[in-house]
Amino acid sequence: MNPLRVVDLHKAFRGRPVLSGIEFELQPGELFGIIGENGAGKSTLLRILAGELPADRGDIIYAGTLGYCPQNIVLNDDLTVEQHLRFFQRAYRLPGLLHAHELVERLGFDQHRGTRAGLLSGGTRQKLNLTIALMHDPDIVLMDEPYQGFDWDNYLNFWDIAGELRDRGRTVLIISHIAHDIERFDRLRRLRDGQLDESAVIEEVTGA
């Protein structure tokens, strides 16, 4: 059974369709990208896949644990980085924080472990958001522009981490902007008119 299968997913807001029959299936060890213009419905799709928003119709079939890095960062401004990690350690029922601390180090915000989230920069808040999504080493990872606010080195660190997840057989779905990232994916689809269109992306990359 594949880690994630999406069948005929529909969503409309106030009668205006945003997703109109989304279908795809992801394999283990796959880095899958979804691109699309502002307002195309990318975040809506990811929010539905993560269970944050109900679909109007359709099926989502998962096999495995899920990690979700949302576009809108949800942190408690009064808790430090370390307190967030301990909170999610309990939520995920993890025996320790070894992997979380590795991620903190790799993303270069180790020096902020004692800092309250409300005092972190936007990019560092995003690093914590990403660490929380990955610290339980989930089978399937859904990420919505996960490197927003990252400087170039951390942007590259992010892609190293994503590549390693894929190489370890995890299934990685990333919503992305087309400019830098297009060649980093194993498979890429454009969300347009409420549907996932593969041919349009291929034409754009090859100039066909």
Ligand SMILES: Nc1ncnc2c1ncn2[C@@H]1O[C@H](COP(=O)(O)OP(=O)(O)OP(=O)(O)O)[C@@H](O)[C@H]1O
């Ligand atoms: N809760 C909501 N209520 C009403 N309309 C919504 C809601 N959420 C999203 N929309 C609308 O649905 C459409 C798709 O929004 P969505 O945020 O999914 O697009 P996106 O592709 O992620 O855009 P961006 O690249 O700007 O993040 C937009 O027109 C948006 O205004």
